[in-house]
Amino acid sequence: MNGGAAKIWALHLGVLAALLAAQLVLPAYHAGNLARIMVLAVYAMGFNIAFGYTGLLSLGHALFFGAGLYGMGMPVALAGWGAGAGLVAGIAAGGGLALAVGLLALRRAGVSFMIVTLMFAQAGYLTILYYTPYTRGEEGIVIDRAARVLMGLDLSQDATRYCAALALFAAALLVNLALVRSPFGRVMVAMRENEERSRMLGYDPFRVKLAALVLSGLYAGASGAAYGLLFGYVGAGFASIQYSILPLLYVLLGGAGTVLGPFLGAALMFYLIDLSSGVTTAHLLVVGAALLVLVLFAPKGILGTLRDRGLKWLP
């Protein structure tokens, strides 16, 4: 068992070390992409806590991601808050909305949870458009360079931005790892595997799922707030249905219920879109084809398949 723990830490710390070294090696364009991927991977990790581990398929996570963006962006742009306070507000907005949605949507299981979360996310998106005088709607809010300074670090600088993205990603990854290896992580998986059995072991399904959804919302909020701060833009598009589907694709591609799967999926999908859109305008067709191949040949995603094929210790 200790051998397994050593392998797990070596793998995850190794990935973080490789990402730290990557910025020294990679050309600026790819380093910029990687910073974006790491922030999006935090969002996908949050999605994975709900979907991959607890079995909650939400189609409305863009609500929590958007809450992070606007929860940070509006106080910073309209009320002149600092970046640190904005970040905290964004995280709190993501977690708070997840709590509110969970209290209502988790009363129902299965398909209705999907539909209710989808509806809430659409309502959130339309609310942003409705209050265009404050949110600037489709056009979005540009966060001033001057406001993007956190603890004396200018987040609009490429190297600083990369390090900030990596710091957030590392914290999210390690918390995720600790969570899924904790007793509560085991209960989340138990809920996914057999809810009735878990109830008869003394676990309240509603509370376990609500806790997982709030954690998931906190991750999405943190990712959204960081995205706005690092890349200087907050727009309604981030709260649209597309951003509810993206983390699902990342997680399915990388491997649902694996700690590194969301990052791997986000990176592959990002570059798949990036490369194919350089070749053809029909880049979504390429994405669709890739997903078909995935569903047919590796329905558990890349890391899920590797875990089945011998890497049993993969968390």
Added chain:
Amino acid sequence: MAALTLLEARSLTRHFGGLRAVDGVDFDLAQGEIHALIGPNGAGKTTLVGLLCGRVPVQSGSIRLAGRDITRLPAHARVRAGIAYTFQITAIYPRLTVLDNIALAVQSRGAKNLAAESLAALDRVGLAGRAAMLAGDLSYGHQRLLELGMGLALRPRLLILDEPTQGLANAEIEAFKALVRGAVPDMTVLLIEHNMDVVMDLADRITVLNFGRVLATGTPGEIRANAAVQAAYLGG
């Protein structure tokens, strides 16, 4: 000295439409006994047990566990209060390891040393050597043992076993009987069972249900001699 009463159910009722699955049942369990619940198919055994463990909501009547009214307590809270239920159809987590399965039961009661107590709980049902296997890869008999082990690992005051020996070979039934005997008197065991040899061998007292009502309660000897029971089983 009279045995202490662990569980008291009064006038328990559950109708499904026109069907009176459980119809005004009074039911007592003494602390530390093995109590068997028998009756023809459709007599209401599983519904009665469902009412006791909270899987089926009570329509009327009351249930007290060690003096505390638990009638309205949800199922998961009743588990915490000390009622464990093992499923009629094996309900383990097949895609998790045997150790994870048992650990879920052990951590539910707030164990201090999770790893050691989980292994001890597996050892009790003779599965410690299979801790790292996926539970779904266990043989059927071992899966039933794991299910029983999870129930025991909760250290409940009342352990409810719903047809635990169904599908087991004779040697496995002997091992199972030894485990149940070992569980009392710390725990009280309520057993739904069709295998009359097991019932007569294990039970201190037997309650016979028929058409949602209690037909008779007594020792195995009394039940065997009861004319009404014979009529219900043999058709009279």
